[in-house]
Amino acid sequence: MNDVVHSSAGSTGTIHAAGVAIKDLRKSYGSNEVLKGISLNVAPGEVVCLIGPSGSGKSTLLRCVNLLEQPNEGSIHVGGFEATDPDVDIDKMRRKVGMVFQQFNLFPHLDAKRNCSIAQTKVLKRSQAEADAVSMHNLERVGLGHLADRFPDQLSGGQQQRVAIARALSMDPELMLFDEPTSALDPETVGDVLSVMRNLAKEGMTMLVVTHEMGFAREVADRVVFMDGGVVVEEGVAEQVISSPTQPRTKEFLRRVLDPTHIGLEE
């Protein structure tokens, strides 16, 4: 894993990082308002971790950015696209935005290399040879070049997630969204995935990461955003938010996450 990424390793040379600007975003499911006016800016090349209790809306926010969820109000700008414009070319926009899911969502009927190449050939119209080369490059980037012909069910959870990252990178995204990428993993494979993400951050990729890995957030994120109940409660420099939060809800959440054994010892 230690030879995974070095600074120049983008599949077309360098990463063209895009920024994100979210303004007054609202999203409801029926009468249940999940996002209650979120504003968030991510600069090109910045790494922002979204933390917060489950049900706080952080995954929904992430999924709004590439329109897997349709926001009700507010605006999202990604790179040169206004995602919330009704006339936006969704497919064109999504090519710039890589998404990594909690459950990997690899295509089970395709091997690792083909998982990485299929959208290149079908969407970017790259030749199979070029797509294969890009796929191999990115699989090597995540340390899995030697498993390129394995099918997803022949890979461990951590390996599958790294293939999923390579798949997203093969489209030359300008922004990567990670939706709890390590939550479904066995503890011993979490480190490999985080190390791939760390290297990607070093390369200058813009990353928006929903995570419960406080160690990762503290070390890799430029900023941490704490969400609860559909609003941003607190945001700031990662070290500062995690080590010395100012809001009571942030303190309470971090206390629970960083020291789960406190439950029952509170009285």
Added chain:
Amino acid sequence: MAMTARQRARVSLYVQAGIFVVAIAALILATDWETIGNSVFNFAKIGPMFPGIFMTGLTNTLIYTFLGFIVGLSGGLLLALMKLSSFPLYRWIATGYIEFFRGIPALLVFIAFGYGVPLAFGVSWNITVIVMISLGMVASAYIAETLRAGLQAVPKGQLEAARSLGMPQWRAMITIVIPQAFKIVLPPLTNEVILLTKDSSLIYVLGLTASQYELTKFGRDGISSLGAGLTPLLVAGAFYLVITIPLSFLARKFESRTARNNR
């Protein structure tokens, strides 16, 4: 006197087997073997059925079934996608079609397309076209429901992942979702082919010429011409089994393969 539970279970099994044997014996004793021998198992007189029932009958049954299946598969896929559409009109049309064609006997569909439609529109269709359309329309109703279940069994994350890579909806369906759905429905789809093989027997109502005869028509003609009673139908039935039993095995093989992995 007192038996253990295990002993009681064993005795019960013996009793059940005994009842079965007695019933079979009674059936054999009650049978009029001479008559049966002349009218059902009269294999001495069926020579003239060959090689026609094999060369023409079996071949035509296979061709008709195949054509019906191809039309049924395409129509079924279209209906399944319509039924899963977010546009209500498509859903209503698909539901109406499926309920209608599953609810009426296939025989009526054959008569409708063999006689009704040509009369109504003043067209005269080739028999192959009639078979293709009528068998295909019935098949699409059944196959649509099978495919719909298969499409819904593909996890939602697959479509999301494909769309996230910039694939348009249709591309994601064709490249990612439908191939996986087909793997899931391969066993039930094989069973549909078995049903279709048998439904193709209803073509006899269409008034076929000799070169268009399929298995059942051969059987029915044999009854009137050979003087071997119902024996020709027995022969035709055997040929159906030649088609359907391998398909059954195939379905089971697909099933165990799907259970093993999902590639």
